[in-house]
Amino acid sequence: MTKTLILFMALMMAGVLSLYAASADKGKALFESPKLGNGTTGKSCMTCHAGGEGLSKDIFESKHYRAMTKKSLAEVINVCIEKPLGGTAIDPQGQDMQNLIAYIKTLITKPIAQ
Numbered sequence: 628m629t630k631t632l633i634l635f636m637a638l639m640m641a642g643v644l645s646l647y648a649a650s651a652d653k654g655k656a657l658f659e660s661p662k663l664g665n666g667t668t669g670k671s672c673m674t675c676h677a678g679g680e681g682l683s684k685d686i687f688e689s690k691h692y693r694a695m696t697k698k699s700l701a702e703v704i705n706v707c708i709e710k711p712l713g714g715t716a717i718d719p720q721g722q723d724m725q726n727l728i729a730y731i732k733t734l735i736t737k738p739i740a741q
Contacts (some may be wrong), residue, residue, distance in 0.1 A: 649722075650729060651730045651732075651733050652730075653726040653730075654731070656732045657723055657726060657730070658697060659671050659673050661712070664705075664708035664712055664714060664715045665715055667714065668713040670711050670712050671712070672707065676734075678734070679735055700728055700731070701719035702729070704728075704731075710717075
């Protein structure tokens with residue numbers, strides 16, 4: 628009985644933890660959505676970055692991001708959500724951000740800091 632209960636609890640915890648794992652598939656849907664961050668311009672990440680265009684370690688050298696102090700990928704994503712998409716920044720630690728980062732990592736060829 629005790630072994631069964633322990634096994635059951637371990638399986639439940641594994642299932643719960645997997646719910647919070649980053650999903651590149653969900654990130655792709657967000658990347659393609661003009662409603663990301665309640666965007667108002669009708670643009671999505673894909674509008675400027677189709678096929679990962681412009682997404683690399685060099686993104687931090689772009690004129691748009693030189694003034695940033697932290698220069699994290701989450702910060703860059705939120706600048707894009709606020710400016711080109713006309714939306715509201717999303718939680719940098721939230722599940723949507725983790726999903727977006729997971730998807731973006733599938734597009735880039737050069738390593739990029741989180």
